Amino acid sequence: MARKPKSTSKSKSPGERAFLEIRDVSKMFGDFTALQDVTLDIHDGELICFLGPSGCGKTTLLRAIAGLDYQTTGRIYQKGRDISDVPPANRDFGIVFQSYALFPNLSVEKNIAYGLVNRKMGRSKVKARVEELLQLVGLEGSEDKYPAALSGGQQQRVALARALATSPGMLLLDEPLSALDAKVREHLRHEMKELQRSLGITTIMVTHDQEEALSMADRIVVMSDGRIEQVGTPMDIYRNPTSAYVADFIGAMNFLHGKVVRKGHVKVGKMDIAVNGAADQFKTGDEVVVCIRPEDVAVRDLAQVKINRYAMAIRDVEFLGSFCRATLDVGGKTGEELTADFSINLMRDFKLERGAKLNIALPKEQLQVFPSNGTDIPA
Amino acid sequence: MSVADISASEGITSSRWARLRNGGTESWILLGGVSAIIVALFAFLVLPLYALLKKSVEDDKGNFVGLVNFEEYFSSVGLVQSITNSLTIAVLTMVISCTLAFIFAYGLTRTCMPFKRSFRAIATIPILAPSLLPAISLVYLFGNQGIMKGLLFGESIYGPIGIMIAMVFYIFPHVMMIMVTALSTTDARLYEAAESLDTKPSRVFFTVTLPGAIYGIVSAAVVAFTLTITDFGVPKVIGGQYNVLATDIYKQVVGQQNFSMGAVVGLVLLIPAVFSFIIDRHVQKKQVALLSARAVPYHPKPHKTRDAALLIFCIMMTVFLVGILGMAAFASFVTFWPYDMSFTLAHYDFDAVDPNGWSSFFNSLKLAGFTAVIGVVVIFLGAYLVEKGQSFPRLRNVFHMLAILPMAVPGLVLGLAYVFFFSRPENPLSPIYGTLAILVVCTVVHFYTVSHLTMLTALKQIDKEFESVSASLQVPFYKTMLKVHVPITLPAISDVMMYLFVNAMTTVSAVVFLYSPDTKLAAITVLNLDDVGDTAEAAAMAMVIVATSVTVRILHGLLMRTLNARHSEWRTR
Ligand SMILES: Nc1ncnc2c1ncn2[C@@H]1O[C@H](COP(=O)(O)OP(=O)(O)OP(=O)(O)O)[C@@H](O)[C@H]1O
Ligand SMILES: [Mg+2]
Numbered sequence: 001m002a003r004k005p006k007s008t009s010k011s012k013s014p015g016e017r018a019f020l021e022i023r024d025v026s027k028m029f030g031d032f033t034a035l036q037d038v039t040l041d042i043h044d045g046e047l048i049c050f051l052g053p054s055g056c057g058k059t060t061l062l063r064a065i066a067g068l069d070y071q072t073t074g075r076i077y078q079k080g081r082d083i084s085d086v087p088p089a090n091r092d093f094g095i096v097f098q099s100y101a102l103f104p105n106l107s108v109e110k111n112i113a114y115g116l117v118n119r120k121m122g123r124s125k126v127k128a129r130v131e132e133l134l135q136l137v138g139l140e141g142s143e144d145k146y147p148a149a150l151s152g153g154q155q156q157r158v159a160l161a162r163a164l165a166t167s168p169g170m171l172l173l174d175e176p177l178s179a180l181d182a183k184v185r186e187h188l189r190h191e192m193k194e195l196q197r198s199l200g201i202t203t204i205m206v207t208h209d210q211e212e213a214l215s216m217a218d219r220i221v222v223m224s225d226g227r228i229e230q231v232g233t234p235m236d237i238y239r240n241p242t243s244a245y246v247a248d249f250i251g252a253m254n255f256l257h258g259k260v261v262r263k264g265h266v267k268v269g270k271m272d273i274a275v276n277g278a279a280d281q282f283k284t285g286d287e288v289v290v291c292i293r294p295e296d297v298a299v300r301d302l303a304q305v306k307i308n309r310y311a312m313a314i315r316d317v318e319f320l321g322s323f324c325r326a327t328l329d330v331g332g333k334t335g336e337e338l339t340a341d342f343s344i345n346l347m348r349d350f351k352l353e354r355g356a357k358l359n360i361a362l363p364k365e366q367l368q369v370f371p372s373n374g375t376d377i378p379a
Numbered sequence: 380m381s382v383a384d385i386s387a388s389e390g391i392t393s394s395r396w397a398r399l400r401n402g403g404t405e406s407w408i409l410l411g412g413v414s415a416i417i418v419a420l421f422a423f424l425v426l427p428l429y430a431l432l433k434k435s436v437e438d439d440k441g442n443f444v445g446l447v448n449f450e451e452y453f454s455s456v457g458l459v460q461s462i463t464n465s466l467t468i469a470v471l472t473m474v475i476s477c478t479l480a481f482i483f484a485y486g487l488t489r490t491c492m493p494f495k496r497s498f499r500a501i502a503t504i505p506i507l508a509p510s511l512l513p514a515i516s517l518v519y520l521f522g523n524q525g526i527m528k529g530l531l532f533g534e535s536i537y538g539p540i541g542i543m544i545a546m547v548f549y550i551f552p553h554v555m556m557i558m559v560t561a562l563s564t565t566d567a568r569l570y571e572a573a574e575s576l577d578t579k580p581s582r583v584f585f586t587v588t589l590p591g592a593i594y595g596i597v598s599a600a601v602v603a604f605t606l607t608i609t610d611f612g613v614p615k616v617i618g619g620q621y622n623v624l625a626t627d628i629y630k631q632v633v634g635q636q637n638f639s640m641g642a643v644v645g646l647v648l649l650i651p652a653v654f655s656f657i658i659d660r661h662v663q664k665k666q667v668a669l670l671s672a673r674a675v676p677y678h679p680k681p682h683k684t685r686d687a688a689l690l691i692f693c694i695m696m697t698v699f700l701v702g703i704l705g706m707a708a709f710a711s712f713v714t715f716w717p718y719d720m721s722f723t724l725a726h727y728d729f730d731a732v733d734p735n736g737w738s739s740f741f742n743s744l745k746l747a748g749f750t751a752v753i754g755v756v757v758i759f760l761g762a763y764l765v766e767k768g769q770s771f772p773r774l775r776n777v778f779h780m781l782a783i784l785p786m787a788v789p790g791l792v793l794g795l796a797y798v799f800f801f802s803r804p805e806n807p808l809s810p811i812y813g814t815l816a817i818l819v820v821c822t823v824v825h826f827y828t829v830s831h832l833t834m835l836t837a838l839k840q841i842d843k844e845f846e847s848v849s850a851s852l853q854v855p856f857y858k859t860m861l862k863v864h865v866p867i868t869l870p871a872i873s874d875v876m877m878y879l880f881v882n883a884m885t886t887v888s889a890v891v892f893l894y895s896p897d898t899k900l901a902a903i904t905v906l907n908l909d910d911v912g913d914t915a916e917a918a919a920m921a922m923v924i925v926a927t928s929v930t931v932r933i934l935h936g937l938l939m940r941t942l943n944a945r946h947s948e949w950r951t952r
Contacts, residue, residue, distance in 0.1 A: 085397035088850035101844035115852030146949040
């Protein structure tokens with residue numbers, strides 16, 4: 001019953017309604033606001049990740065979408081139908097929980113068939129469907145085992161098969177991989193993405209693991225404190241964070257605190273950094289942070305580079321396997337640091353080591369500037 | 380404006396309506412279930428208690444007289460003396476039983492003495508007997524013809540001494556089990572630390588052992604106090620002229636037909652019970668906090684003198700417990716204690732001495748069976764709704780509070796409250812008065828709390844997302860409850876059934892006001908036989924009760940074993 005692969009359309013033609021529309025959804029627990037005016041469109045066939053730190057409301061939003069905990073205010077539409085007050089049993093989704101919630105007293109077969117049996121499907125049809133699903137998740141022959149006899153990864157697959165059994169229109173996953181160890185997790189990440197793509201099922205996945213979100217999602221929803229910070233493709237979120245919060249949350253990032261000295265120029269310590277367009281919104285004298293990712297700090301081919309070129313000393317080098325992360329002394333009294341990722345190759349070519357001096361450049365097009373009054377900016 | 384119009388407009392109340400309506404059958408079943416169980420607890424607990432309260436401020440004709448009954452009560456020297464007597468007995472029994480139980484539990488948990496399991500099993504036997512049994516045994520041992528009468532140095536067993544000894548027997552298992560739990564939940568690292576600092580053993584005991592077990596000890600003391608002050612069977616049989624609150628209620632109501640005064644004494648008895656209840660609840664919460672800390676279990680190391688001393692103590696305690704039980708058994712089989720010691724089964728011919736005879740035993744079986752089956756269904760559903768119901772949080776909270784309440788109400792008080800409430804002909808429920816049904820209801824309510832908490836604990840261990848999964852697969856919650864929750868909690872269900880069965884077999888206090896000639900129970904027959912001097916027959920009937928309880932306990936054990944074997948693939952215990 002597997003669906004035909006669909007192209008994961010990330011944009012919709014104008015006028016057409018999104019698969020799932022979330023409008024101004026808020027959720028209160030007593031006086032505590034767990035979700036605040038969340039508005040979001042989820043498109044047909046995409047895998048979307050809710051990403052954010054613990055307690056930011058990811059699960060709450062997922063449960064509101066499922067109808068397991070109703071939102072306090074706001075509406076939710078699935079394929080144009082208002083499902084805001086519809087109980088979960090009358091919505092159309094499958095769900096996998098962090099704990100998997102497999103019924104321990106039922107065999108794998110009965111777990112997977114749990115939702116099918118209730119639909120008065122013929123016995124042989126149920127059996128065939130279960131077999132098909134087991135094949136889909138790569139667990140052929142485990143029908144008669146009990147969940148307790150399965151490894152964590154296998155349990156996760158059974159839970160996935162059970163959620164997919166009734167061919168729901170939407171798949172909800174709440175931290176589906178977080179209970180697994182790193183190796184298995186990486187493997188399953190890939191597998192699940194493949195499966196999702198081949199089934200073309202609209203999927204919402206909650207995670208606080210940015211690597212997971214970046215590697216799997218078609219789009220990421222970054223959340224903090226019950227609000228949506230930014231929505232975009234992984235590349236988009238990574239390359240063009242719209243706030244210092246997102247910049248900090250996704251990937252490693254340098255935050256250089258400085259002041260706008262004239263249009264397009266920020267002074268950080270002794271450095272005068274040309275930032276161009278990125279800082280046009282700021283006036284002279286504004287306190288800002290200049291952001292650059294460690295891997296964007298340039299070292300090679302600096303001969304022609306005229307701007308944002310500085311000499312720095314390596315304060316410390318941390319070996320991280322395939323590359324090294326160096327801490328550079330920006331100089332000046334502030335004692336600001338800059339971290340830069342250098343490949344092993346580069347380390348060798350330039351004889352970089354602790355205490356060595358080198359020239360680096362901060363490529364203008366890789367810089368981002370945010371106001372520094374935000375509380376969420378690391379010092 | 381129809382419901383649909385209202386729900387179409389935005390707003391929280393209208394959404395709630397829409398959700399209830401959209402939820403279909405499931406929502407209504409949930410709402411209906413919670414409401415029904417709350418109504419039932421109101422009808423069978425709250426309203427009867429209110430009737431009792433009302434009775435205490437009325438005269439015999441039902442006119443409101445204010446506190447006149449209370450004035451009368453407190454101006455009667457005899458009645459007030461009972462308060463002192465009850466408190467004295469309760470406090471002394473509490474101290475004695477807690478001390479003995481602590482040492483016993485210490486032996487079971489903190490030494491390397493042999494036979495620990497057997498000691499523990501034997502120490503729980505008294506639970507299977509009605510409280511009348513130890514009192515009857517004591518009459519045989521220390522009564523006017525008692526073989527060990529000399530040990531009392533002229534004191535009479537009929538009175539405070541007898542009450543206390545019998546009570547210690549009767550409440551020992553309850554107190555001992557709490558002590559064992561308290562002493563088991565300790566952190567070995569504390570002892571290692573003390574040892575590494577070269578602390579004297581006595582100092583370790585007072586600085587580590589006692590403080591660690593303190594909540595358990597308080598809890599055990601409170602339980603001992605409440606059980607003693609509210610028990611009716613022991614003082615009835617062996618109290619002699621020594622009046623206590625429990626026997627006063629009985630005398631006022633059954634003897635003098637003075638219902639208002641009975642209500643007043645009932646309320647007086649309710650005070651210490653409620654007080655103990657509050658202390659216990661408070662202490663239990665703290666105990667839980669201690670438990671959840673990450674502790675390394677303690678494993679005792681052999682220590683010759685200590686182990687030997689505690690072994691001797693435990694043997695003596697076992698001799699005491701088995702001796703009392705054995706005395707009743709022996710007396711039931713000999714022709715005429717202590718003069719004709721030939722074996723006979725004549726005392727088991729109950730039909731010869733009591734108009735109800737064996738039929739009271741079958742009544743008890745019926746009561747116990749119905750209580751166990753109906754009780755476990757209601758208790759399971761109630762606990763399920765509290766723990767797993769996803770809507771109506773406020774209603775569920777109300778219910779949970781009501782479910783805890785029975786623990787604070789002594790059986791005598793509950794029984795009396797039922798008399799006042801159900802005997803009134805204008806009460807639509809009055810037809811059940813005098814039937815087996817009211818006995819079943821009363822017994823279920825009487826033992827509701829412990830069962831409810833047991834069930835709740837079992838259900839809490841089940842993944843709370845099962846309901847969500849079930850809803851997402853469009854399987855109604857009640858199907859999942861039957862297919863998943865019931866099988867998983869089968870051990871707890873079986874525990875609760877056994878608890879209800881055994882208690883229904885042995886209880887006297889609540890039902891003593893409620894039975895009718897047709898529904899007389901075995902334990903009541905024990906009471907009556909003893910009252911008219913047929914002590915050997917009373918002992919025999921008590922033994923029949925014990926034998927039944929033991930059988931049920933064994934069946935329970937076998938059932939658990941089969942369950943564990945059959946479910947070994949998924950049940951990890
Ligand atoms: N039933 C509840 N009652 C009160 N507060 C709640 C309840 N459920 C969640 N919260 C609060 O709402 C906030 C958001 O919770 P939520 O579970 O959505 O977080 P999350 O983003 O999923 O976090 P995590 O990564 O830890 O799972 C938290 O601060 C949490 O304490
Ligand atoms: Mg969560």
